[in-house]
Amino acid sequence: MGSGEVLLEVDRLAVEFRTEDGLVRAVNGVSFSVEAGRTLAIVGESGSGKSVTAQAVLGLLQTPPARIAGGEIRFRGTDLLALSRHDHRAICGEHIAMVFQDALAALNPVYSVGFQLTEALVARRGISRRTARRRAVELLDLVQVPNAVQRVKEYPHQFSGGMRQRVMIAMALALEPEVLIADEPTTALDVTVQAQIMRLLAEIQAERSMGLILITHDLGVVADVADEITVMYAGRAVEQASVEDLFAAPAHPYTQALLRSIPRVDRKGQKLEVIAGRPPELTRIPTGCAFHPRCRFAADVCRIDPAPPTEPVGDGRLSACHFAADVLAGR
Numbered sequence: 001m002g003s004g005e006v007l008l009e010v011d012r013l014a015v016e017f018r019t020e021d022g023l024v025r026a027v028n029g030v031s032f033s034v035e036a037g038r039t040l041a042i043v044g045e046s047g048s049g050k051s052v053t054a055q056a057v058l059g060l061l062q063t064p065p066a067r068i069a070g071g072e073i074r075f076r077g078t079d080l081l082a083l084s085r086h087d088h089r090a091i092c093g094e095h096i097a098m099v100f101q102d103a104l105a106a107l108n109p110v111y112s113v114g115f116q117l118t119e120a121l122v123a124r125r126g127i128s129r130r131t132a133r134r135r136a137v138e139l140l141d142l143v144q145v146p147n148a149v150q151r152v153k154e155y156p157h158q159f160s161g162g163m164r165q166r167v168m169i170a171m172a173l174a175l176e177p178e179v180l181i182a183d184e185p186t187t188a189l190d191v192t193v194q195a196q197i198m199r200l201l202a203e204i205q206a207e208r209s210m211g212l213i214l215i216t217h218d219l220g221v222v223a224d225v226a227d228e229i230t231v232m233y234a235g236r237a238v239e240q241a242s243v244e245d246l247f248a249a250p251a252h253p254y255t256q257a258l259l260r261s262i263p264r265v266d267r268k269g270q271k272l273e274v275i276a277g278r279p280p281e282l283t284r285i286p287t288g289c290a291f292h293p294r295c296r297f298a299a300d301v302c303r304i305d306p307a308p309p310t311e312p313v314g315d316g317r318l319s320a321c322h323f324a325a326d327v328l329a330g331r
Contacts, residue, residue, distance in 0.1 A: 007211040008034040008057070008096070008179050013071035015049075015056050018064060022283040026052040028235040029071070032228075034179060034211035039202070041214045041222035041243070043258065044232035047279050050215045051101070053232075054181045058098055059088040075179070093124060097177035101184040103164035107156040113140075113167050114152035120174050139170040143200060162193035166200070173204065179211040186221055198225055220262040223247060231255045234280050234290035237310060241317035251319035251328045253295045289321070297323045 015027040027049040034040050042050045055061050057073055059080070073080045075095060080088050100106040108116060117139055118132035127135075133152065140148035143166040156164055165185060172180055182201060186194035202225045205212040214222050222229070222243070229246050231239040231254060239252040250256040257275045277294040280286055286293055292302040301322050302308070310320040313328065321327060 005036045006033050007036055007076060008213075009072070009074040010053065010057065011072045011074070013053065013056060013073065014069040015052050015061065016067050016069045018067070019283070024282045025235050025285065026066075026282060027056065030230075030232065030235075030237045031071075032230050032237065032240065034213055036178070036211055037206070037209040038227045039205060039212040039214060039222075039225055041216065041219075041226035041229045042232060043216055043219055043222065043229055045217055045275075045279050047234075047282065048232040049235040050217075050232055051183055054098065054183055054213070054215055057181065058092045058096060059085065093120070094175055095177055096179045096181065097172040097175065099165075099168050099172045099180065099182040099185050101187055103161070103168045104156060106168060107164065109156055112153055112155055113159070117152070117167070117171055117174060120171070124175060135174070136170075139174060140167070142173065142204070143167070143170045145170070161189055162197065165189065165193075165197055169197075169200065169204070176208070177210065179213070180205070181213045181215065183215045184217070185214070186216070194221060198222075201225065218262070219247075219258050231258070234285050235282060236290065236307070236320065237318075238291065238320045239318065240310070245314070245317050249328050249330065251313045251317060251324045252291075252321045253297050253323070253327055254291050256327055257294075297321070297326065299323075 011031050013027055013030045017024040017026055030049065030053055032040060042053065044050055052061070056068060068081060075091055080091060114133055114136045117136035118129060121127055121132040121135055122129060136152050137148045140152055145151055145163060145166050159167060185201065186197050189197065198221060201212065214226060216222055226243045229241060229243055230237050231252065233254050239246065239250065239255045241251065246255060247259070250259055260273045261275060263272060275294060280290055287305045288303040289307050292298040295302065308320050308322050310318045313319045313324045
């Protein structure tokens with residue numbers, strides 16, 4: 001259970017990229033908060049702005065071409081965007097950590113896992129390599145890597161995909177962050193290993209009362225571990241609700257379509273539903289609701305600027321849809 005203490009607040013965040021093809025509005029007015037001991041899942045197809053949002057929080061965007069065009073990112077009330085780059089990274093390095101999507105690309109192939117686990121400890125805690133090595137073994141034990149004393153000496157290529165992901169989690173936990181962001185932590189892993197990684201993250205989050213942000217394209221992955229879900233499409237948050245409310249009755253057609261595309265045991269042998277069309281190019285986002293070209297509820301009002309605002313549609317949930325009441329009713 002969460003303590004109710006808000007750790008991280010993202011308020012109307014906007015991120016743009018200037019490219020040869022035009023201005024890319026990758027994130028457009030996204031807001032959410034993360035409490036201690038609670039898990040927020042940010043869900044959407046590729047290109048919806050999920051990872052860019054996380055990179056903005058951590059100060060990892062390359063500027064230029066990226067530019068934070070508006071909004072605030074507050075950690076314990078301090079606006080990170082108002083800080084110098086050095087101070088921003090100092091806070092993120094100590095208090096906010098990230099598990100990256102591609103563990104093999106994120107780990108340096110020429111250094112042992114132990115060296116990479118101890119690097120931040122030596123640099124930020126000022127402890128000796130020997131003490132840091134003992135801590136590295138403890139971290140590998142924490143993330144359930146067998147024979148940690150031996151494996152801490154090995155290199156990334158000697159680990160399986162699931163074990164590399166555990167190493168990435170151990171690295172993120174080294175400085176005992178208060179907020180952990182996991183960006184597609186189960187990509188390219190088989191279903192059994194996916195479940196193990198998600199269970200591990202949930203156990204560690206509960207034990208340490210961290211705020212946890214899970215970024216994924218798959219609602220099914222977070223069904224059992226998330227407390228709240230923010231659904232993103234074309235850079236905007238189109239629905240925000242508790243996991244129970246969202247799965248029981250989605251309030252946006254895009255969320256409804258995502259749920260219908262999840263493989264289900266009770267539909268064995270049936271054709272898997274897909275969302276018609278493709279996500280829009282972010283240099284040419286449709287007027288009005290960006291989802292309207294793919295939406296079965298679309299009407300003339302959906303095609304007219306401005307896009308529908310994100311408004312309350314019940315206790316504690318938000319939807320950016322003119323027909324949210326009809327979607328909720330399952331019509």
